[in-house]
Amino acid sequence: MNYGELKRASRACLAGSSTAYARLTLLFLLCLFAFTIPCDTVAWLLNAQLARLSGLSAMAGRNRIVLWSLVISVASSLAASLWQIGYQAFALRLSRKEDASFRTFLTAFHQFDQFLLLLLLQGVLIFLWSLLFMIPGIVAAYRYRMAAFAMLDNPSLSATDALSVSKRLTYGHKLELFFLDLSFLWYTLPLAFFSLLVLLPDFFPALSDAACQLALYVGSVVLLLVWQRIFAPFVSVTMAHAYGWLLHFDRSRRPSVFGHWPE
Numbered sequence: 001m002n003y004g005e006l007k008r009a010s011r012a013c014l015a016g017s018s019t020a021y022a023r024l025t026l027l028f029l030l031c032l033f034a035f036t037i038p039c040d041t042v043a044w045l046l047n048a049q050l051a052r053l054s055g056l057s058a059m060a061g062r063n064r065i066v067l068w069s070l071v072i073s074v075a076s077s078l079a080a081s082l083w084q085i086g087y088q089a090f091a092l093r094l095s096r097k098e099d100a101s102f103r104t105f106l107t108a109f110h111q112f113d114q115f116l117l118l119l120l121l122q123g124v125l126i127f128l129w130s131l132l133f134m135i136p137g138i139v140a141a142y143r144y145r146m147a148a149f150a151m152l153d154n155p156s157l158s159a160t161d162a163l164s165v166s167k168r169l170t171y172g173h174k175l176e177l178f179f180l181d182l183s184f185l186w187y188t189l190p191l192a193f194f195s196l197l198v199l200l201p202d203f204f205p206a207l208s209d210a211a212c213q214l215a216l217y218v219g220s221v222v223l224l225l226v227w228q229r230i231f232a233p234f235v236s237v238t239m240a241h242a243y244g245w246l247l248h249f250d251r252s253r254r255p256s257v258f259g260h261w262p263e
Contacts (some may be wrong), residue, residue, distance in 0.1 A: 001176040001247060003183050010095070010237040021099050023090040024090070026229045028105055032083055033220050033221060039076035043069050063263040081119050089152045095244060111155060118147055118159040125163070142174040145168050149243040151229035169246040180242060 013019060034046065046069045091098040108115040122144045130137025140229035147166040151157050170177065181188075197220040198213070 001174065001180065001242065003180055006180070006238050006241045006245065007234075011235055012227070013094055013097055013241075014099065014233060017093060017094055020059060021090075021094060021100070021233045022229055024100070024102060024105075025087075025233050026084075026225065027102060028087055028090070029225050029228055029232075031105070032080060035083070036076055036080055037221070037229075039072055043072050043076075046072070047051055060136070078116065078119060082112070082115055085115055085148050085152070087232075087236060088148055088240070091233070091240040092152055092243070094233070095237045095240035102161075107152065111151075114151065114155075114159060115148070118151060119160050121163060124145060134205055138178075139174060142177050143170055145177060146170060146243050146246060151246075169243075169250050172244060173249075177242065180238075184235055185242050187235055190227055193222065194220045194227065197223075 014172045044229045046065050083105065085108035089107040090100045093104060104244055125144065126137055126140045129140035146169050147159075147162040150165040151159075151162040152170070154165075197216050200216055
């Protein structure tokens with residue numbers, strides 16, 4: 001896998017695209033935050049209410065709050081993941097020099113049941129492998145990395161078939177995908193830093209008042225929007241090109257061993 005070639009191909013696709021990908025990326029992110037921020041706020045309020053409860057009589061209330069907080073967190077994570085699969089579909093179309101629009105982001109919701117089952121199975125498999133040790137969990141994450149791309153490329157695939165295709169495509173290439181991710185460390189480290197800004201009051205009590213917390217939260221969201229609007233299309237299209245490379249490699253070099261890609 002030639003990382004430089006993948007990135008040059010991505011730049012060429014973006015430079016020659018007639019799609020307003022930067023504007024659509026911003027719209028995608030705004031829609032994502034418009035959903036996740038209220039969910040996070042409700043979860044925060046529930047946890048704040050939980051902290052105020054005390055005594056044996058509050059046990060039932062505590063259990064109810066914990067349950068609702070868990071349900072909101074899981075539902076928010078699944079919905080955000082489905083929305084992010086839509087951005088993978090967007091990147092896949094750009095990588096193939098096809099037009100894309102806002103409707104592309106809704107791709108996963110058009111096959112809601114299939115992609116939801118895919119996310120659940122993928123999460124369970126990675127979790128089970130992680131129980132053995134951290135490294136098997138990381139390997140499993142890369143093993144099933146291309147499952148969403150596979151289902152986007154071939155909607156007739158079931159969730160288990162998509163996982164099997166991803167396992168086949170990434171066979172012998174997990175380390176290459178890992179190093180491809182490392183080449184985008186300049187992109188992921190600032191994202192992690194911006195996301196951790198909201199945790200500063202936990203380490204610096206002087207920043208613990210509500211105004212500082214709100215400022216840090218708004219600041220982190222703005223920084224995430226700006227950073228992702230500029231660089232997310234390039235990174236995502238490069239990953240889509242990596243999927244295309246794996247797909248071509250599988251079709252041209254290993255059909256006799258692993259079978260043909262479903263048409």
